[in-house]
Amino acid sequence: MLSMEMFPGLTLGPQRIGDCFYREREAPVHIPLFPPACEAAAKALPPRLLAPPPPAPVSSEAATTTPKDEVKMELENSSLWKQFSSVGTEMIITKKGRRMFPGLKLKLSGLNPSLRYILLLDIVPVDNSRYRFQGGGWQAVGAAEARLPDRVFIHPDSPATGAHWQSRTISFHYAKLTNNTLDTKGHIILHSLHRYQPRIHVIEARDVLRWGGGQHSFVFPETQFITVTAYQNSKITELKINSNPFAKGFREDGMNSKKNFRYRPGDTSYQDTLVPEQSLDLGQEFMASQMSDISITLASGIQELPGSERANNTMAEATYTSSFPAAQASSSSFPSAPLPQSSSSFPSHPASDPSDRSDPQPSIPPINYPSLLSSSPALSSTSNTPSLQQTSFTFPTPPPSSSTSPQSLLSSSSSPSSSSNNYHTVPDTISPHTSTDASFHAPSSTTCPSDLQDQVAVHSLLTQPGQQLQAGPLATDSPSDQSSAAFMYQNIVPTNPSPTLSTAQPFPCQNQPTVPALSCSLPMHASSTSFAPPSVPPQMQNLPFPHVSPSPAHPALHLPNLTHQAQPPSLAPATAFPPSSFPYPPSTLPHPPFQPSSCLAVASSFQQSVTPAATLPPVAHNPCTSSSTPSYPAVEIGAVPPFNPAPPYRPEMVRHHPSLLPQLDPSLPPSAPNPALYPTFKSYPLRLCQDPHPSLSIPFRHLYRQQHGHSLSQGSYLEMSTRPMF
DNA sequence: TCTCCTGACACATTTGAACTGA
């Protein structure tokens, strides 16, 4: 699958290929991840190798040939996600690792078919809170636990050509979640009872080995979830049983079927949650078009449901839409918090459930996608899924084309035909990688363990210094509501919310993020939609976003060159989504700021106006009404509350495999990045490590980010260095 | 007592080897 010839340097050992990346933050106290020899080797590297690459000038070729602005990602099974989200998605995590359900099924477009890309999945905490299921809803009950080492799951097909990615549905169903902090299998480690936001990153394969690569990051707000070791909300259990083929045995007709769902004290019965009118309006529209994914898994299950005789569309309604209204209707599982709010806009006092009011922590209100971002492309014009899309895609200047490089690492990717349908702009002949490929030679053995040898410093693979949060859907012209549009955000590395901030800040309202929420100001005409990126590093919040221009055509809120303030994304009328009971505190969500699509993004500082979610006016508690975007006043981008001064960003320290260093793209400027371009942002260098999953045939599998005792004292993850796989 | 986590359990699906036949 993955041809080592392309990336000889990745070949660590006979059996395993180092395909893991570490992204680590600078920490006051450096905790060595690797044997001293390796550490020393890394330190011995020339400064230029350790420092983030300077922003690559935008090559005319890249600019002309690669439609940066058109890279789109759609969540194919967004309808399913939205259904879960409307109830409050819960993800089981186990020590052995548990797959996510629903899984992330994506469709990519706009990639250069001839270029290779790596797709990454990482999951970042949305806020700095720990949650508890009380009164039928999730409520923040305290500060989050120390953040665990961030791991990134590399799609098994990576690296593959753009044609490959665009020719099929991309699924991350292999990714597993675990609560085992000592996990050695490369699963994504998460804390139970915390809220997380999956993110997908599209990175040019060349960029992994060569610093300064462009990348796109996508966030689908509806994919937020709370991790649990056992389901708390019976509605979620029911949804999972009905939609997950592996759980067929628990359906009504199954052997293990629960004749009677156990409803926890706070739970409202699933049926009770039904709200025909609302659900139809919100759910029916998008469900009808999106039920394909659900129908597959639910077909059997739905039939079993009461009134299952209905057609596909209807069955979705019957089974799931009901829950939407319920959120508001039933106090138990669905806090009466304002639904329409965008992720960023959480009513200061969401507690809908009277019983919960005593709770210091506000309960999480259902999310109303439409309200959040009108611009989600995937959604119908009416639907305003708060999809964030960031484009930090920077096409580094392609090396002189003499393409000797293999067409694609993947056999499947080689077929142009498949890709041809999906993309239309870039000629196949373009292959920036060609020259670069040659440069990648197998790394010579070094004193470092093989697994360490492959540690390739990825230049801000996921985050680039100086990147700011950019919120806000840019375009909302997505025709189909089936796939939700993704928020494209800059290469912002989710910074762990500083404990101090979170702790110091009482939870005024459930929605109110402990960390100042970054909300993008949306166009006034459009319904106000302030997207508050989850956890945005405070230090990054006040950076301006230069050269941001909205890309109208981009369905997924792709904001290339979008000037935030100048052109706020148009908000589509809130609609299509049922309000989710799941709290989406956008403000705390660590969405990377939008980054200009140009390579300058790295260095460029964005002028971003951030508005704390709290600032948003509360929306009507009725989920139905919430859908209307007009109710939300436009948020001023500039109205960013003062954030705690973030620690200055320092150039990332990147460990680069010595053997690979010589082969790095020589075209890169040797000098350190322009200081101006790299403000004092913390960087999260990614490093290749040995593949923890030998069973997987694909070398690039997991990226690991590790933060060494970052300043926030979230707890440094020490185990990484001792793990056998490393 | 309550909350949360863990492991065993039964069932369903997926995967891949083994087998058969053309």
Added chain:
DNA sequence: ATCAGTTCAAATGTGTCAGGAG
């Protein structure tokens, strides 16, 4: 000898449940 199709068992995924730890 090769290939395609089928069968079957093992592996894997799933939610439930009881029990234990704090």
